[in-house]
Amino acid sequence: MKTAGNYEIHTPTDKTNSLAEWPYQCARHLLTYPIDTAISKQLAFMGEAIGADRAWMLEYRPDMLRFRNTHEWCRGQTEPFVAQLQEAPTTLIAWLHQYMKKGQAVMLHDVEHLPGTAKTLQIEFRRQGNKSVLNVPVCHNNNLFGIIGFDTTVSHKVWSTAEVQALYQCANLIGQARFSQRQHQRESAELPGATQVIYLSTRGIVRGVSPDNIVGVRSAGNYSEVWLEDGAMVLDSRALGVWETLLPPRTFFRIHRTAIINALQVMEVDRRQLDKWQIQLRxxxxxxxVSRSYRKPLRERMGI
Structure with missing residues (x-):
């Protein structure tokens, strides 16, 4: 930069290395390199600039029930985990997933101070040696396709709003470039017959069930009662709000602030008492x- 009187002259080689430069560099990478190379270069650029020890990207399978680590950058003695997070169940990150579905970033300044409902996620972060983690959703057309984030393994970090916003902008650019051609995969995965599995864990036993075999889910404090087609009830450690993000909206919907049901498992809707609707499930x-506020969605779904 040159200054003379009342004007300044800038050259393309002038670099501020500021957060404002991130979206420009991201667009430049995406326009210059194949998409996978571009993402890897952008993760390395941002990871170095922000002082992270690990930068990564996860992508969901079309059915949203599994994810895989597709890109990762590490520095120093920080170990990579890309090979160990392939086809991992979304239930592993269920607490985080509920916020990603809402398009919200999650800043974990200290992974040792997470709520009890995030216990599974906390164990995974400890396994990776994380101290602080920043997570931002990667979306296209308001649909969630992945997560981009930073880890610190050497020291704790308090993520700033400016850092989050810069990462949001880059995640949006990557989402547009990466997933503009993949919407049909998400839609086809929700069609009847698609193979999906949700994992339940109780008393040390892990059980995989198809969403179609889940009759309904009811809130039980910080836990949820998961009722199955064979008559069993499994007490799950994930709250009802998390289950709402895991179950396919094609067939599952709320009938009460404390209950979600599978439309395919409804045997009877009792509307004889105007102030007390009830549903009988298989x-x-x-x-x-059925609470009053959910009667209209129920009628629309059931065609009654």
Whole structure:
């Protein structure tokens, strides 16, 4: 940069290395290199600039029930985990996933101070040696396709709003470039017959079930009761809000602030009492109440 009187002259080689430069560099990488190379270069650029020890990207499978680590950059003695996070169940990151589905970033300044409902995620972060983690959703057309984030393994870091916004902008550019041709995969995965599995864990036993075999889910404090087609009830450690993000909206919907049901498992809707609607589900002995605010969605879904 040259200064003379009341004007300044800047050359293309002038670099501020500021957060404002991130989107420009991201667009430049995406326009210059094949998409996978571009993402890797951008992760390295941002990781170095922000002082992270690991930068990474996860991508969901079309059915949203599994994910894989597709890109990762590390420095120093920080170990890579890309090979160990392939086809991992979304239930592993269920607490985080609920915020990603809402398009919200999650800044974890200290992974040792997470709520009890994030216990599974906390164990995974400890395994990776993480101290602080920043997570930002990667979306296209308001649909979640992946997550981009930073880890620190040497010291804790308090992520700033400016850092989050810069990462958001880059994630949006990557989402547009990476997933503009993949919307049909997401839609086809929601069609009847698609193979999907959700994993339940209780008393040390892990059980994989198809969403179609889940009759309904009810809130039980910080836990959830998962009712299955064979009549069993599994007490799951994930809250109802997390389950709402895991279950396919094609067939699952709320009937009460404390209950989600599978439309395919409804046996009867009792509307004889105007102030007390109830639903009878297959393999569940007692009827579940329908709150007034959820009656309209129920009628629309059931065609009644």
């Amino acid at each position: 393999s569940v002995a007692s009827a579940w109440p």
